[in-house]
Amino acid sequence: MQIGKRWKTKMKKGKNGLVKGLTILMAAVAFVMFVALPTATNIGVVDAHGCTGAHVLVPVNITNVQDGPVPSLIFDIKYDNSVINVSGVQKGALTENWQTPAYCNHEWGTRVAVFYDSVDEHAIQNGSTGSVVVLNFSVNGELGTTSEMELSNIQLAEGAPDYQIGTAPAKNGTFTVQLGDVTPGKITGQIKTITGTVMEGVTVTLTANDSSEVLETTTTNETGYFNLTTV
Template identity: 45%
Template sequence: MEPRLGECACASIRCKNHWHRAMVGIGSERENNRNIYIENEVTSFFGTSMSMSSEGVRKANMRAIVLIICVIFTIIALHAAFTTTAAALSLPTATNFGIINDTESACCDMSVAIPVTITNLENGPVAAIIFNILYNNSVMRVVGVHNGALTANWENPTYKNFNWGTRVAMVTKPPENEMIPDGANGSVALLVFNVTGEPGSWSTLSFSDIQLAEGPPDYQIGSAPAKSGIFTVVPCSLKGRVTDVVGTGIEGATVNLTLDGVSIASTSTDIWGNYWFSFAELPPGVYNLSVTKKRFWLNRTTVTINPDESTRADITLLLVGDLNNNGKSADILDVSLMWNAWANLIPKDFRYDLNHDGVEAEIEDVALMWNAWMGEIVLF
C-alpha cells in the first residue's frame, strides 16, 4: 500500500527530529568531554576541583591571569630591590669618620686643635663633606675650622655654631681634581676649640649627619659610621704659648723641663703654639724650661711650680737670620745689618753667629747671610 502523503510528511519530520536529537547529543557529549578535560587540567594546576561550566572556565582563566600578573610584579619588585641594593652598595662610605683618640684633654683658657679623620674610604672619590659635631657649649666652643691633610687643596671650610654644637661643610676646588681617593686615611678637617670649662668638666664629642659626596657625574651621597670621643678639662700646673717675634704660634716646638739637671717632662706645641703640663707630671720645684724648634734659636727660662697652683710661661723664639725682627729670615735689611756688624758699626749679639762657632759677625757669617738672601741656602 502506498503511504499517504501526510504519513510520509510526519515520518519525514520524525526522522529529522531524531537526527537533530542525535546530533545534539553527540555535540553535547563532545562538549562535556572537552569540559572534563579542561577541568582535569585546571584541577591539577590549581590543586582544587572546579565546575567547568562556561563560568568555571572564565574564572579559571581569570585566576591564571592574576597569577601571571603577580609573577610579573614580583619580578619587577625583586629587580627594583636589587637595583636599590646595588646603588646603596656603590655609595661613598668608610670604615669610620671622626676623631682618632677616644679621649682628648686640655687646660682651661686654652685653644686646642682636634683633627677629624676618615679611615679607609670606599666607593669614592669624595668631592665634598658635611658633618655635625655635637658637644657641651659650657665646656668648649669651636672658634675655627681648617683643612686637613687630605683636603689641603680644598676650599676653606665653612661652619656655623648652634646650641648643640657645630655644622661643617667642605668642598674641593674646581675642576675637582683634588678629590679624596679610595683607600684614603687621614685628617679631613681640624677643629679649633676654645676651652672654657672648669677643671674636671667634660664633654662628649659626637658626630652625626655625616655626608660624603662623590664627584661627577653622579654626585651620590653616602655616609660612614661615626667615631666619637670624650673631651676632659684637666688642671694644669704649667701652661703657655710659644710664638715668633710677630706673635704667630709656632707648631711642633719642643718644650723640655729639667729639675736639678734631670729631664722631668717634655711635650710639643700644638698648631697654635700652645703647650701644657699636668700636676701629675711636675712635682713642686724650680725648673729650667727650654724650647727648641728647627730654624729658630733656642730659648730658656726658669719657672716655679707650686702645689695646687697653675703657672703660665709664654716663650718667644727668634728666627735664625732675622736680625731686624720682622719675622723674615735673610731679607735685604738683615744682609745690611750683618755687614754693619762685621764692620763694627753696630752692636752684635748671638744672632749674628750664623755658623755657630761662638764668634759673632765674622766674614763667614756675612757669606752665609748673603747666600741665604740669594736663596741658595736656608739658615738653621
C-alpha cells in the first residue's frame, strides 16, 4: 500500500510540474506573439519632376510611426537609372541629429541606410510624421521620359530591449522629365507697323525654346502694347 501511495504522490507531483512547465511555455509563446513590431502607416515618396541636367531633391517620408521608437532604417528604391540617378542622400527632418546616411547605387536603383546617434531621445518616436532622408537625384533622361520610384525591403529597427525588425507599406511615386522650371517674370512690348503706327488686337504667342508648346497667348491693346507673364 505504501508503494502505491508513493507512486500516486510522485505521479501527482509530475503532473503538477508538467502543468507548470506548459503554462510557462504558453506564456512565453503568447509574449512573443504579442510583441508588436515597429511599423508606420507608410513610407515613401510622392511624384516629382525636373529638367535634364538638373538635380532634384526628393524627400522620403514616413507617416505615423507605431510600436517604436525607431533608431534606424534601411530601404531599397528602384528606378530607371537612364532617367534619374541618386547622386547623394541627406538627412531628413526626423533624422537631423542622426549619422550621415549611407547609400550604395546598383543597376536596379539604390540601397539606403541611416542610423541614429545613440541618443535615445533622437530616435523616431511613435506618432511621428516627416522626412527620414532626402534623395538627391541627377536627371539624365530626355524630355518626356519617366521613371517609377518604388520602395522595397523596408526595415524599421526597434531599440532596446526587444530589438525587433519591422516594416511598413511602401508609397511609390513617378519621376517625369519636364521643361525647366519657369521663373516668374514678365515680357512687355509694343507692336507697330513699318511706318510707326501702333497695332491693336495683334495676337502674341509665347512658345518654349525649340518646342511648339504654347506657354501663353495674349493680344496687344489699343496702344499696341502686350504683356507676357509666364516667363
